[in-house]
Amino acid sequence: MRASFDLSLYLVLDPVQCGGHDAAIAVARAALEGGVTLVQLRAPEWHKRAWFELARDVLPIARTHRVPFVINDHVDVALAVGADGVHVGQRDLPADVTRKLLGPDALIGLSVSNLAEAEDADRFAGVIDYVGAGPVWATPTKADASAPCGIDGIAAIRARARFPTVAIGGIQADNAADVMRAKPDGIAVVSAICRASNPRDAAAALAATIAQSRS
Amino acid sequence: MRASFDLSLYLVLDPVQCGGHDAAIAVARAALEGGVTLVQLRAPEWHKRAWFELARDVLPIARTHRVPFVINDHVDVALAVGADGVHVGQRDLPADVTRKLLGPDALIGLSVSNLAEAEDADRFAGVIDYVGAGPVWATPTKADASAPCGIDGIAAIRARARFPTVAIGGIQADNAADVMRAKPDGIAVVSAICRASNPRDAAAALAATIAQSRS
Secondary structure, three states, X not given: OOOXXXXXXEEEEOHHXXXXXXXXXXXXXXXXXXXXXXXXXXXXXXXXXXXXXHHHHHHHHXXXXXXOEEEEOOHHHHHHHOOOEEXXXXXXXXXXXXXXXXXXXXXXXXXXXXXXXXXXHHHHOOOOOEEEEOOOOOOOOOOOOOOOOHHHHHHHHHHHOOOOEEEEOOOXXXXXXXXXXXXXXXXXXXXXXXXXXXXXXXHHHHHHHHHHHHO | OOOOOOOOEEEEEOHHHHOOHHHHHHHHHHHHHXXXXXXXXXXXXXXXXXXXXXXXXXXHHHHHOOOOEEEEOOHHHHHHHOOOEEEEOOOOOOHHHHHHHHOOOOEEEEEEOOHHHHHHHHHHOOOOOEEEEOOOOOOOOOOOOOOOOHHHHHHHHHHHOOOOEEEEOOOXXXXXXXXXXXXXXXXXXXXXXXOOOOHHHHHHHHHHHHHHHHO
């Protein structure tokens, strides 16, 4: 289990949305300057060699900002580059297997898309560090995503979950405040930063929205 | 490096071609009875949870037959189930990284599709155990395969390679003898066994062809 981490503004770095390897590095750097508190690499269209090369390049940038860097799904890529952890979905390696492979200090997150999955996650107490709840809304970003749970769904999962909870799925600058009313521990964004004309400003604006919603 | 292994009749087990999880187990068992000398799991359409569950079920069957069982691409799945090794392509994790993750005793293969890649593989002396050369012919099995190298290409790679070489790509019962004239250390098949009406007989017939070509 990770000693400390902050889910407030969680960037899912999709290098295809960013515009490729080099663009993704630039987005990661700018987003971290703007206030992102955690970075996950997710590149479902990419071969693993490209994941590895990008992860290796992003890790030191995240380290400079003292922000955890985790890999979606691919435990082997995380092990290969020495990333801080892995985020697994319901169809990836089981969370307990992931923990065994990564060891006790890794940061491990699990996706849950409804109350049943949130309740099922209880068996991973001591195994996972947080849950990613969503998608809040339908999103073209993730073709194989589960049915949207809405803001009420996030609130229900948050009320039920034994784990810190980050909301994900369709969250943009103009609806982030609405999502924060469900009291998640943070919000995860993909296109809101990866496709932003100025990722640093986009991250800073989202960070301000999150801070405001907590005041 | 693996102490000993036999590339003669190398089954690439594609569970989608077999007809699903249970059918793939039946094919693996029958093919091993028929004389397969190595089994690789490859399920590019599947999520990793399904790979994990099938790998966990196939491993003990391969062990019963004292045949190595390797995983295509996913080092994490291999580590999770304790498989004998991994086969990596040019766009998967680099071979040296794969070796570090799997340790000194694992069986590691690398795909090469032309003479340049076969020459490049020389830098992995002491890292990889064998090369998979191909595709010999174009095959609908692998949508993202490299250009076919033909039987002459296999012969050229075989003459050049410092590693045991298994030919792959479009090999069927009716052309296996032709491929063996290029003197590979073995042939790898997918649909020739996975789609066979009787996988045991298909494997036995291929094993007989290979034995005959060496006599």
